[in-house]
Amino acid sequence: MLSADEMEVIALSLRVSAASVVASLPLAIATAWLLARRAFPGKTLFDAFVHLPLVVPPVVVGYVLLLAFGRNGPLGQLLSPLGISFAFRWTGAALASAVMGFPLVVRAIRLSMESIDPRLEAAGRTLGAGPWRVFFTVTLPLAWPGLATGALLGFARGLGEFGATITFVSNIPGETRTLPLAIYGATQVPGGDAQALRLSIVSVAISLAALGISEWLARRRKAEHERA
Amino acid sequence: MLDVDVTVRRGSFGLEARFASDAPIVALFGRSGSGKTTLVESIAGLVRPVRGRIVVDGRTLYDSARGIDLAPEARRVGYVFQEGLLFPHLSVRANLAYGERLVPARERFVDHDRVVSLLGLAPLLSRHPATLSGGEKQRVAIGRALLASPRILLMDEPLAALDAARKSEILQYVELLRDDLKLPIVYVSHAIEEVTRLADSLVVIADGKLVASGPVAELLGRAEVQALEGRYDAGAVIEARVARHDEAFELSVLAFDGGELVVANIDALPGEPVRARIRSRDVSLAIERPRAVSIQNILDATVVSLGGEFGAIVDVRLRVGPTPLTARITRRAAAQLGLAPGVRVFAMVKAVSIDRRSVGFA
Numbered sequence: 001m002l003s004a005d006e007m008e009v010i011a012l013s014l015r016v017s018a019a020s021v022v023a024s025l026p027l028a029i030a031t032a033w034l035l036a037r038r039a040f041p042g043k044t045l046f047d048a049f050v051h052l053p054l055v056v057p058p059v060v061v062g063y064v065l066l067l068a069f070g071r072n073g074p075l076g077q078l079l080s081p082l083g084i085s086f087a088f089r090w091t092g093a094a095l096a097s098a099v100m101g102f103p104l105v106v107r108a109i110r111l112s113m114e115s116i117d118p119r120l121e122a123a124g125r126t127l128g129a130g131p132w133r134v135f136f137t138v139t140l141p142l143a144w145p146g147l148a149t150g151a152l153l154g155f156a157r158g159l160g161e162f163g164a165t166i167t168f169v170s171n172i173p174g175e176t177r178t179l180p181l182a183i184y185g186a187t188q189v190p191g192g193d194a195q196a197l198r199l200s201i202v203s204v205a206i207s208l209a210a211l212g213i214s215e216w217l218a219r220r221r222k223a224e225h226e227r228a
Numbered sequence: 229m230l231d232v233d234v235t236v237r238r239g240s241f242g243l244e245a246r247f248a249s250d251a252p253i254v255a256l257f258g259r260s261g262s263g264k265t266t267l268v269e270s271i272a273g274l275v276r277p278v279r280g281r282i283v284v285d286g287r288t289l290y291d292s293a294r295g296i297d298l299a300p301e302a303r304r305v306g307y308v309f310q311e312g313l314l315f316p317h318l319s320v321r322a323n324l325a326y327g328e329r330l331v332p333a334r335e336r337f338v339d340h341d342r343v344v345s346l347l348g349l350a351p352l353l354s355r356h357p358a359t360l361s362g363g364e365k366q367r368v369a370i371g372r373a374l375l376a377s378p379r380i381l382l383m384d385e386p387l388a389a390l391d392a393a394r395k396s397e398i399l400q401y402v403e404l405l406r407d408d409l410k411l412p413i414v415y416v417s418h419a420i421e422e423v424t425r426l427a428d429s430l431v432v433i434a435d436g437k438l439v440a441s442g443p444v445a446e447l448l449g450r451a452e453v454q455a456l457e458g459r460y461d462a463g464a465v466i467e468a469r470v471a472r473h474d475e476a477f478e479l480s481v482l483a484f485d486g487g488e489l490v491v492a493n494i495d496a497l498p499g500e501p502v503r504a505r506i507r508s509r510d511v512s513l514a515i516e517r518p519r520a521v522s523i524q525n526i527l528d529a530t531v532v533s534l535g536g537e538f539g540a541i542v543d544v545r546l547r548v549g550p551t552p553l554t555a556r557i558t559r560r561a562a563a564q565l566g567l568a569p570g571v572r573v574f575a576m577v578k579a580v581s582i583d584r585r586s587v588g589f590a
Contacts, residue, residue, distance in 0.1 A: 119313055122274050125300035126307040127327030127376045137326070141317045 002198065005173070006182075010202055013178040016090055017158030020098035021105070021151050028102060028150065032109035033139070037118070054103045061099055062167025069095065069168075092169035093176045097158035104157055105150040112146020113139060145221060152214040156207055179203045230254065230380065230412060234280030234290075236263075236270050243267060243433075247441040251429030252406050255444070256416045257453075258433035264416045267433065268382045271414065272307045273300035284380050285412070301330075306378030306411075310385045312369035314357035320368050321353040327376025338377045338409065346404055347371045363394035367401060374409070381405070384416045395422075402426060420461050424448065424505040445503065462543075463507035464553045470496045479524075479579065486549020490524040491582045508543055508556035510581035514574045515565050524579040529553060531571045534562060546575055 002010075031050055035043070053061055068075045069086045076087060086092035116139060124134035140147075162180040169176040171185060183199045186192035233246040243263040247254075256264045269275040271282055273289065276297065282290040284305065289298050314323050328340065344350055347367045357365060366386050373381060383402070387395045399422065406413060406426070417423050423430060423444065430447045432439040440447050447453050448465045468484035478493040482504060489504060496502055517526060527548045535543035542562045544555045553575055567573070 117313070119309060120315060122272075122300070123307065123309060123313045123315075124326070125274070126272050126303075126305060127372065128301045128304070128330035129326070130299070130301050133330075138315060144317075 002202070006195070006199060006202075008174055009177060009179055009182040009199065010206075012090060012174070013159055013203075014206070016093045016097060016178055017155050019091070019094040020096075020101065020158045021154045023094065024098040024102055024105065024154070025147075025151060028105040028154075029109055029140070029147070031102075032106045032113055032143075032146075032150075033135070035106070036110045036113035037139075050106055051103045053100050058100060058161070058163025059167050062096060062164035065092075065096060065099065065164065065168040086169070088169050088172060088176065090169075090175050093161075093165050093178060094158075096164040096168045097161040098154075100161050100164050101154035101157035105154040108150030108153055109143060109146045112143040112149075116142045145218065148217045148221075149214060152210050152217075156210045159203065159206060159210075229283075229285055230271075230414065231281070231283040232267070232271065234267070234270050234277040234282060236266055236275055236277045238266060238275065241266070241436060243270075243436040245431070245433060245438045247431045247438060249429045249431070249441070250412075251427070251443075252410070253402075253413045253415055253427045254429040254431060255423040255427035256414060256431050256433060257418065257420070257423050258439075259418055262418075262433045263436040264418075264433055265384055266436075268307070268384055268414060268416055271380075272305045272382055273298060273303050274307075287379065304377070304379045306373035306376060306381040308366070308369050308373050308381065308383040308386050310388050312357075312362075312365040312389075314360075314365055314368055314372070316357050318357075319353070320349065320355050320357070320360070323357065323368060323372050324349070324353075324375055327372060331377045336377050338374050340375060342408075343371050343374050346408060347401055361394070362390045363397055366390065366394075366398055370398075370401065370405070374405070374411070378411070381411050381413045382416070383413060385418070386415075387417070387419070387422060399425060420448075420463070421505060424465050424503055448505075461507060462554070462556070463505050463510075464551075465503055465505045466551055466553070468502055468504055470494070470498050470500050470502060472498055484548075484551055486547075486551040487527045488525075489577070489582065490579045492579060504582055506553060506577055506582060508554040510577055511546075511553060511555035512576045513544065513555050513557060513561070513565060513567070514576060515571075517574050518576065521576070522578075523576045525575075525577040527553070527575045527577070529573050529575040531567050531569055531573060533569055534567060546573070548575065 035047060067073050069092065070076050071087045079085065086095050121134050121138055124138045129137065160180060161178070162184070165176065165178060166181055171177050171181045177185070179199055179202070183196050183203070186196035186199065229250045231248040236243040241263070243266050245267055256267060258264050266275055270277050271289070277290065277292070279292040280290065281288070288296050289303050290296060315326065318326070347370060349368060349371050352360065352364055352368060360368065370386070387398055390398065402413070403426065405411060415426055427444050429442065430444045431441040432447060432453050440450065440453055445465045445467045466484050466489065468482035468489060471481045471483040471488060473480050473493065480491050480494045482489040482491060482502060491504065494502065529546040529548045532545040532547055535545065540558055542557060542559050544557060544562065544567060546553045546555060555575060
């Protein structure tokens, strides 16, 4: 049914998306907490900057990443002695999808954190817990629904990432050719329609599964509360 | 021992308060929005004063002059919030353990089992906060604060969200804590009957300013404090001792400086000190000793002063021996009886108007 090439594309897509979410989650949590709980000068500007990937053309994001993290980019040169390289590698695809999904992930977590009564955190402090302990024992567990939603949104967004990825790391089979890139490629060659259709069906199926898991998590959470 | 002298600013709201107390329970009394909560939050370290000093049991928690400002977690101040604020994601057991496990074992002076049995928490341990009733939540919240071995317990209107039956239940627990754990308690309330039942010392706040502070019975006789009690609830507090019980009629007789009060049976041994609050509106006056009336308490009193020159209602301040009492009557009644300072009257108080809620154990 699916060829080995196509299986490779699917596996790569899942890996890129999962890696992008896992790697960006700590930063997304920190950003969401800053926006939800702290007042600091330049907060509005910071908020706008976080949301930038939502409104800027993905190609622009990809180009900026290329300038910064490319082999000759300042950050690329800084990281290459550490053995970290993004240029034309699957890690670059993950970086592109992490950046593009970041505002969605932050937004979901932030909304969840804002709905927590800050006085629950104050209660934790009066019981002898420092700010870090309160964050990990009160804020984070209570923000769990937002965390789960944010992670799944980021994952689904990553599966669909096209513009930033192809601009930043090109379309290399086995390395950076994710589902959308493969589908686009198939439509560009004569007789590729069948493959494009198969991959499209797979991509819809994965998205539905992600949605299903998110729904299931939410329901399990609710059931836990009702049982309690 | 609690010693507070702070100025707090919060947006346009300002609070200035200075008081010291070494009573087992000190009540912060005032209307909603008067600054009571801001004051306890500054003691807990949740609000930073602009200047001042907060000392609990000889330990300085805040001192602007010396640059001391302990973090809330370092203050060892137990805080019971109005709505309990239990951690919704943790079981009752885990809520109780939250503060307890953060206290080094050698500094724990509150025994886990004792708190659990004192507050009747054993049957609740494996439940989640969402399934608890209001009263149960508040008991767990008190237990959680206690198990962190605090040096002082702040209770911010812990009964406000509860119905009358639950209120009286929690009040009994608070009395137990006071007598059993010997932990100083700051009790915030706008309900005068809670204050008189529990507290020995009173701090009265209005509009961010300290109105008065001192012993409860002394303060509640004062006009400026009565003005805050509300038209319905204003009254005087009488410090008394249980003289004897009348088993046949299930009554208790309380002896105070100036006379005796008959009330419905209270659960205290003869000789025990109690505090009875008599609302001004429950006191009526007569010039001659009434005969053949159902009223059980007829007290010899002298008019001290008449409050207010306008309106239908007059507060008549009396003395029964040395004990102050206030009667709220109509202006017409005052005129008909010819009341004036120095006039001798008989103050009448129905025994049933002094209910269980108005009598506290001192």
